[in-house]
Amino acid sequence: MFKKPSRQPIAHGDLVLKDALKDMGRHLEQPMRRAFLQRTLSLGGLSLLSGCGIVEESDVENALMKVSRFNDKAQAFLFDPNRLAPTYPDSMITRPFPFNAYYGEDEIREVEEEGYRLEVTGLVADKHAWTLAELRAMPQTDQVTRHICVEGWSAIGKWGGVPFSSFLRRVGADLNAKYVGFKCADDYYTSIDMPTALHPQTLLTLTYDGQPLPPRYGFPMKLRMPTKLGYKNPKHIQAIFVTNTYPGGYWEDQGYNWFGGS
Ligand SMILES: Nc1nc2c(c(=O)[nH]1)N[C@H]1C(S)=C(S)[C@@H](COP(=O)(O)O)O[C@H]1N2
Ligand SMILES: [Mo]
Numbered sequence: 001m002f003k004k005p006s007r008q009p010i011a012h013g014d015l016v017l018k019d020a021l022k023d024m025g026r027h028l029e030q031p032m033r034r035a036f037l038q039r040t041l042s043l044g045g046l047s048l049l050s051g052c053g054i055v056e057e058s059d060v061e062n063a064l065m066k067v068s069r070f071n072d073k074a075q076a077f078l079f080d081p082n083r084l085a086p087t088y089p090d091s092m093i094t095r096p097f098p099f100n101a102y103y104g105e106d107e108i109r110e111v112e113e114e115g116y117r118l119e120v121t122g123l124v125a126d127k128h129a130w131t132l133a134e135l136r137a138m139p140q141t142d143q144v145t146r147h148i149c150v151e152g153w154s155a156i157g158k159w160g161g162v163p164f165s166s167f168l169r170r171v172g173a174d175l176n177a178k179y180v181g182f183k184c185a186d187d188y189y190t191s192i193d194m195p196t197a198l199h200p201q202t203l204l205t206l207t208y209d210g211q212p213l214p215p216r217y218g219f220p221m222k223l224r225m226p227t228k229l230g231y232k233n234p235k236h237i238q239a240i241f242v243t244n245t246y247p248g249g250y251w252e253d254q255g256y257n258w259f260g261g262s
Contacts, residue, residue, distance in 0.1 A: 061255075068257050075259040081195050085226035085262075088144045093209065094155035099216045100230065102188065102250065108215050109186045109236050116220050122181075122241035125172025132220050135206060138162045138170070142210075143201060145226035147233070148262045159224045160207035165198045173242045181247035182223060185236035190249035192225070192232060193259065201226050232260040 099105055117129035142160035168175065175198065181191040196202060205224040206213060213219045218235025225233055231251045241247075252258045 064255070068255070071257055072259040075257075075261045076193055076195070079193075079195055079227075079259075079261065081199055085145055085201055087226075088146070088156050090144060090158065092156050093144060093158055097157045097208070097217070098149075098153060098155050100149055100151070101186065101235070103186070105216070110215050111185045111220055111236055111238075113220060118221065118237065119183075119239035120171050120241070121239065122243045123174035123177045124242050126170075132206070135162060135204065135221065138166065140206070141203070142207070143203060143224075143226070145201065145224075147226075147230055149230035150256070151230075158209045159203055159205045159222075160210070161203045161205040161221075161224070163200065164202040164204050164223065165200070167204050168197060168242075177242045178244045179242070179247055181241045181243060182234040182237050183239040183241075184234050185238050188234060188236070188250045189247070190232055190234050190252065191247035191258075192223075192228070196225060196227060199225070199227055227261060229260040229262045231256060 099108075101108070113132055116132055118131075118135065119129050121127055139162070140160055141163060142158060144156060144158045146154055146156050148154040168180070173180075175194060177194055179191045180194065180197045181189070183189050203224045205218070205222045206220070208214060208217045213222060218237075221237050222235040223233055223237060231249070249256075249258065252260075
């Protein structure tokens, strides 16, 4: 199991409860834990609850889904748009930084810079497609933060690019919309809540460790959010859309918690 990143000093008593609630949520997210719950619940708890011996697998799925949806709401409610994730000195960068995707390293997607256009659609005023040069022309910043993957590892990396809130304002996005969705060159997809999209550390990422983002880490562009778990950080982004219709995600649609806070 992964280690929690060190947290900033606790300023108020209620933050302790906040962290405890978040931890509860994180435990429920873990697929192993989920499988365990599924087994124990189907043998005991749910059969008692439903008053008969035979419990449909789908009932268990539904019950767990409800817990996860409740958990999304709790995390959204507790999310503090001004609370920053920890940052680290360059000397703490994990080398080499791990690669992860739903496929192996031999299948890393190679997206060509020439011809690349970032599609921007949905609830935005300016729907023009962006070249990489246009993205690089916007003001850039960088951050050294910890990436936490539910598969049981975490690592510190350095990412640079355009603050996502500047980008959303630039394209005239409806900042009151509920979701921002992402479609990737490798058929991965995910979506996030607007408060996280506007968080000061959420970065439309063009570089890794001062160099153009290599294919393994998501060339030409990824979204980096130190406030969310690894699977919420889409690589090889091809399209961004702003919407009020729940877009789901590759892992989220298979039972991972949607909010996915870290
Ligand atoms: N397009 C795309 N983005 C993705 C994934 C993927 O398979 N495809 N995997 C996610 C998961 S589970 C993790 S942990 C991180 C891994 O990022 P890294 O290769 O930069 O370490 O990418 C996330 N974003
Ligand atoms: Mo992950």
